[in-house]
Amino acid sequence: MNKNLIVIGFFTSLAFITSCSKPEQKTEIAEESIQEEPILYTGDNSATSLDWNGTYKGTVPCSRCEGIETTLTLNIDLTYKLSTHYFGLNDALEEDDMGIFTWDKTGSIITLEKVSNGPTQYKVGENRIWQLDSQGNRITGDLADHYILTKIQ
CATH class of the missing domain: 1.20.5 (Single alpha-helices involved in coiled-coils or other helix-helix interfaces)
Structure with missing residues (x-):
């Protein structure tokens, strides 16, 4: 037992x-x-706190034409469509780019992948985005306000 x-x-x-x-x-x-x-953002930033998806539009300055009408659509699945129309240069000239975008580590700046010509970085704000220069900085000076695209409601 x-x-x-x-x-x-x-x-x-x-x-x-x-x-x-x-x-x-x-x-x-x-x-x-x-x-x-991926590491999740902590705290408030554009990626987590704003209703950033949608279509933004504006006319940015152009050194060789009257202006570039720019329309950027940001989708919730992190894809984009960028359309540009050059006024006065060749009114028929329109360019469309489509691809994906990524957020920077702060969650406030996006980078567009596969853009054929033009800027690739934008700072995202409440109902507007700022086109950034080639180093990723906000454009300053007299024309700074012309580099803002406004969200279409």
Whole structure:
């Protein structure tokens, strides 16, 4: 009888140890998958706090024409469509680019991928976006207000 108790005790201990080790392995797998996911923004920023998806429009200055009518549509799935129309240069000249965009680490600036010609970075604000220069800075000076695209409601 003592042998039976020892065998039962052994199998009970083995079952207990085995059952305790399985959740630990699941936790390790969960922790690994969390590390592979993108880092989420903490706090308020344009990406998390604004209703940024939609269509923005404006006419930006042009050194060789009367202005560039720019229409940028940002979709919730992180795709975009950029349409430009050059006034006075060749009124039939229109360019369309489509692709994806990414947010910077602060969640306030987007970068358009695969733009054929022109700026690729914009700072996103409440119902407006600012076209940025080639270094990713806001354009300053007398014409700075002309580099703002306003959201179409």
